[in-house]
Amino acid sequence: MKALSSLRLALAAMTALVLWTAWGVRMAFSPSLAPLLRVLGDGHFLTQPSQWAQAPALGLVWVLGLLALGGLLAINLLCCSLTKLVRNWSWRNALLLGLHLAVLLVMLAHGTTLVVGYQRQHLRLLPGQSLVLPDGSALSLAQAHLEPQALAACLRQASQKQTRRRPRFPRGPGWASVSLSREGAELGQGRVAFIQPWEADGLRINLVGYFCQPGPEPVVGAILNVSRRPLAKPFFAAYAAAMACWLALLILDLRRKRNGPAQD
Numbered sequence: 001m002k003a004l005s006s007l008r009l010a011l012a013a014m015t016a017l018v019l020w021t022a023w024g025v026r027m028a029f030s031p032s033l034a035p036l037l038r039v040l041g042d043g044h045f046l047t048q049p050s051q052w053a054q055a056p057a058l059g060l061v062w063v064l065g066l067l068a069l070g071g072l073l074a075i076n077l078l079c080c081s082l083t084k085l086v087r088n089w090s091w092r093n094a095l096l097l098g099l100h101l102a103v104l105l106v107m108l109a110h111g112t113t114l115v116v117g118y119q120r121q122h123l124r125l126l127p128g129q130s131l132v133l134p135d136g137s138a139l140s141l142a143q144a145h146l147e148p149q150a151l152a153a154c155l156r157q158a159s160q161k162q163t164r165r166r167p168r169f170p171r172g173p174g175w176a177s178v179s180l181s182r183e184g185a186e187l188g189q190g191r192v193a194f195i196q197p198w199e200a201d202g203l204r205i206n207l208v209g210y211f212c213q214p215g216p217e218p219v220v221g222a223i224l225n226v227s228r229r230p231l232a233k234p235f236f237a238a239y240a241a242a243m244a245c246w247l248a249l250l251i252l253d254l255r256r257k258r259n260g261p262a263q264d
Contacts, residue, residue, distance in 0.1 A: 004076060005080040009072075010073070010080070013072045013076055017069045017070065017073060020066055020069055023062065024062055024066065027059070070107060070111065074108075077100045077104050078100075091252065092253075096249065098241065099242055099245035099249065102238050102242035102245060103242050105234070105235075105241075106235060106238045106239050106242060109234055109238060110235070112231055113231070116230060116231060118134050118227070118228055119225065120225070120226045121208075121225045122209075122223055122225070123225070123226060124211060124222075124223055125141035125221055125222055125224065126219055127142060133203075136182055136183070137180055137201065139178060139179075139205070139224070140178065141221070141224075142177040142178065142189070144176045144222040145174050145175055145176070174193065174210065175191050175193040176191070176224070178205060178224070180203065187201045188201065192205055192206065192207040192222075192224070194208075202230065203226060204227050205224055206224065206226075207223070207224060208225050209223040210222060
């Protein structure tokens with residue numbers, strides 16, 4: 001227990017986790033490994049064995065390593081809380097305990113996104129089209145509107161050959177009208193714009209770009225990101241609690257340095 005709660009182990013686990021994550025960011029630009037990391041970000045990767053069988057071995061090593069390092073850091077935080085902070089009461093240790101528990105909740109919320117909820121990115125819809133989401137609901141696009149100047153840029157890009165590995169989606173003043181339904185029953189309809197998402201039935205829909213279908217009468221479509229994150233609010237609450245504990249610790253340490261250890 002003493003070894004698992006040591007500060008050296010915490011520093012080693014955090015350093016390894018940062019380096020491992022940086023390696024994953026680099027792999028995200030690899031054509032062979034990018035699909036695996038994209039599926040991992042979409043959710044439900046751990047609950048679908050077929051995706052494991054199709055994944056590259058190097059990608060699986062990275063996923064398992066990320067889970068192992070995250071678990072090691074979580075065990076270190078828990079052991080430190082039980083052996084050092086709970087037994088030795090002080091206001092500073094109470095704040096440290098709150099910080100440890102809040103970080104554990106943040107890590108737990110991050111981990112559950114692999115099996116709870118989902119997200120789909122860069123969904124292309126033309127007006128009148130609909131798409132069935134993993135939970136059975138249908139997302140439909142009624143209309144996408146772009147201002148004339150942005151529309152001209154969108155049409156120019158549509159007429160040119162895409163030479164970039166990752167195409168740039170035209171952005172500009174505009175909006176998209178969307179609706180959500182399930183088994184023929186409408187759940188809601190609304191309008192999305194950049195940095196102005198729409199939420200319905202636990203879904204969050206963001207407008208991230210447009211695309212144009214050239215022709216005698218060009219048609220503008222919308223590119224949408226859809227996410228269902230039931231633990232988003234608890235995650236942000238735990239993150240805010242961690243920041244509050246860290247700020248209180250900083251203020252307490254500044255007071256101790258100014259007035260002496262009796263202020264603890």
